[in-house]
Amino acid sequence: MLRSLAVLLSAALALSGIAACQQQKFTKNSATHTRDGALGITETNPNMPLSASFRTYPDDLRVMQNAISQRFPNVSITSISLNGPTAYVRLNAPAHTSPEEIERIRQGAAEALAFAAPRYNANVTVTAK
Template sequence: MLRSLAVLLSAALALSGLAACQQQKFSKNSATHTRDGILGITETNPNMPLSASFRTYPDDVRVMQNAIGQRFPNVSITSISLNGPTAYVRLNAPAHTPPEEIERIRQGASEVLAFAAPRYNANVTVTAK
């Protein structure tokens, strides 16, 4: 009885050893998250304020309009259009504005936009009308 139990146990061990040495025919594909420090949550919910694109385009335009309006109250905004990373901004200064003042307004508007909407490269055009 003891001898048959030993043979049975050694046969079970031999079979389990053979099964462990067989080549696996399946592959396991696992996706990993990016290393953003918060376990990939910026990929799962892109509208969270953790990502760089949590504001919508109308929100960005509104922020730009408010920033320019506060800094230059006498300048009217003709248009703001967004194309990828570039914001094209057209401004109208009051009539008979000297060219030096127009250049100062253009540089100041570029600085204001760089602070208010840093993900855009501002291309500012100022005309006197």
């Protein structure tokens, strides 16, 4: 009985050794990073300045101007300046605009800017001229 168990164990080890030595037929499906000089970091962080999807400051200003112009066509944009995470926006409303309407324009412009450029905190000033 002990002899047959030893023969069976030897056969099992021999079969596993043969199976382990066979050449495996599989393909490696790993993807490498692109050769962008940053070891693929532009693919993992799309808003870094290295990637093509990153908006520059002039692009941000254009997006902000378009957002305000589309929502308030009768309001003129005096200036937009960016300082870190804050966008300072000055708008001119028509001369006879009521204070309630000026406040509505200010809040609406802040909402439009928050939607168009969410990475900036908009500080909007509206004057009637």
